[in-house]
Amino acid sequence: MTFVILPQSPRSTPLIAVRQLLVNYPVLEGILWGAIFHFFSLD
Numbered sequence: 001m002t003f004v005i006l007p008q009s010p011r012s013t014p015l016i017a018v019r020q021l022l023v024n025y026p027v028l029e030g031i032l033w034g035a036i037f038h039f040f041s042l043d
Helices: 013-024 026-040
Strands: none
Touching (some): 013 026
């Protein structure tokens, strides 16, 4: 498992939190991708 070191800036902090959530709860990643694909298929 690879961890990308992001610069500590206020903008990147939410990305780190989201990445930690996806690592801890892989099912959320599946839901997220499902929602993205559903959103793009609404055309």
